[in-house]
Amino acid sequence: MEGAILRTENLKVSFGDNLVLKGINMEIAEKQVTAFMGPSGCGKTTILRAINRLHELTPEAKVEGKIFLHSENVYEMEAMTVRRRVGMVFQRPNPFPTMSIADNVISGFILNGIKLKGPEKLQIVEDALRKVALWDEVKDHLKKKGTSLSGGQQQRLCLARAVAMKPEVILLDEPTSALDPLSTAKIEDLLYELKGNYTLIIVTHNMQQAARISDKTAFFYLGELLEYDDTKKVFTNPKNEKTQNYITGRFG
């Protein structure tokens, strides 16, 4: 694939004896939105966490195979560097409870020991919050705690936090599944806006969401990649029977 930013090579992840990802080979296109779909427990979260090397926090997790970011093997890089270049937004909003809204946005800088000067800091905060369409809502109380916001706002704050670091890839693990429909719509609009400028990988159970914002869709089943193609093709003309059942079941 041309312009692939991420490539996995026979990626296997197991928890103890439980082989969860059974050798995934795929490429993720740069500046495109890729949707990961599939029934619960099929390994979508697991693959995102493998890219970001978060499995290293789980002692029983074992990752085999290779993941390339551009041409570098992620597992031969410094974990901190990988994670700085690959941002992540989690299923539940998780702003840092001790930090203000502004500090949450620049938390990546704070946590990496990067000192920002006053005006530069404000600029980054404003830029990031504008990108996630939160600026107008919070610009008058940037000093308030990030956790004082509503769930939907918190999730946008977390997206801003990731965006502020200018990552090459942003991983989004069901970012709207814990939100109300209105907030979900907002985040969706936002991702649609970001499309074209960022490489996004989004895990979602929501067909309409995937259909609307993604360029490519990957369908996973029991730890295997069953189908991976242009979103349109996957939705209108799935090759695999399982994919078809899943899609029609969900749409029906």
Place this chain on the structure above:
Amino acid sequence: MKNRWRILENKIFVRWLSISAILTMVLLLMFFLTLLVSSWPAIKANGFSFLWSKNWDPVNSHFGMLPFLIGTLITSFLALLISAPFSIAAALFLGEFYPKGVIPNIFRNVIDLLAAIPSVVYGFWGLYTIAPLISHLQQKMHLQASGLGIFTASIVLSIMLIPYSVSLIRQVISMTPTPLKEAAYALGSTRREVITKVIIPSNISGISAGFLLSLGRALGETMAVTILIGNAPELPHSIFSPSYTMASVIANEFTEAVDEIHTGSLIEIGLLLFVVTTIINLIGRLIIKRAIA
């Protein structure tokens, strides 16, 4: 450059965490070895008869700790016995009768205040309240009336144990599975029957562990007991007799002991206290962990 430092800083931090944790264990081991090495001359000189000889005579350099052993055991067990009904009742009150709400919460905090009073203040208080009462009682019974002795020490010690036992036993009791209790209630049992036939029997090991840990605490309790027990290095005749405990004799004689065997014998008593409380705590924690896990 910057990244290098971050990685190094992180490595040092992780290493330090493990070191600090290991140090905690090493500390314990060092305690044991220090006590053992320092008391070794005395252990050799005193032999095993140290444990059952009833003659503690620093002047003639003869050391037997039986009076202290007996004094410690009687005082501690008596204190445990006195406090047990109160501890169980308060634990039931807070863990089963009224586990939630404002008033029980206040009660719990009030009982916890008992833990806020320092041992030496308990001793001081007991000296001017409990001791005169006991002295009065002794006069009525035509005993020698000093007011100081095992009984006085045990009463005050029992009060000191209450917050500790209550909190341990309350935790155990409040972990009783609700279905178990409901099954008993559903059969038409009264609360007393549920408590005496279900809650206490099914938690008996946890409750015993609570008392065991309280006992461990009583054995090593020093200041209050030193003030109240009368400090008489002889075998007691009755529970009113003045006596001596292991911790008290250390407190009173350690800085005054001049010859090596005297100091060593006191350290040997300390070693014994260390070993016994360690074993009690190991067993107690094990049972409690199992009970509330």
Place this chain on the structure above:
Amino acid sequence: MTPFDTRGLKRRRFKDKIFTSIVWGLTFSCLLVVFIILFYIFKKGIGSINWALFTQGPKPVGELGGGISNAIVGSLMVVVVAALFAIPMGVSVGIYLADNRGKKWAERVAIAVDVLQGIPSIVIGIVIYIWIVKPVGSFSSLSGSVALAIMMLPPIIKNTEETLVLIPNTLKEASLGLGASYFKTTMKILLPTGIGGIFGGCIIGIARITGEVAPLLFTAFGNPAMVKSIFKPVDTVPKVIFAYASSPYDDWRRIAWGGSLILVVFIILLNAIIKLFERKWKVQF
């Protein structure tokens, strides 16, 4: 006595009532004892609280008056230095335990902490005497602080561990996900988030040691003079209470009651602060 025996029902109800009354009665006697003791200490101590108690040192035998200023300063010094030792150490071990839950070594360390908590304080005094006082050749406030620091460790370790374990893992992952190191994640996210509980543990530790005499008998020892060096023996408030408690002089006992009241009020205040902290600094996730 089967549950369905209706003839026995009255009897059973009666027994239940008796049982409940006994539980109530015994619980209330516990509460009563608390009030009796506190009231007594207050009554005896309040009369001795005066300016001289805080500003003057002890007077020679026979002279009336004087105070415990040297012991108050001594107590503060011993406790503060102990806290300086114990807090960094205890918090570190707590972090280690929280992060390695379930691992073999963490289990062992946790057991060691439990055992440490149960060691009689007088035994800690002996060991620190052997470690520090004997080799140096003199009693010192510093050696007392070391003994007290060891007593402070278990509550700090446990509270830190329990607090950190409650912080949702997602917070840690969010931080690491931004490329932060484990060190920065701990210092900038986890510790600030759990600061209420950790601080609470430190205060519990301080409350635990402030009233201790036993570990100080052979370490900080005692000293009627005002001391400002951690290398000299020093008086502490509980030590003075012990020394004066069984003394034949009314005036000394009066001072001891004053000291007791100060000590008890101080520790109760610490307890109140803990409660406040746990409520106020409880971080919302």
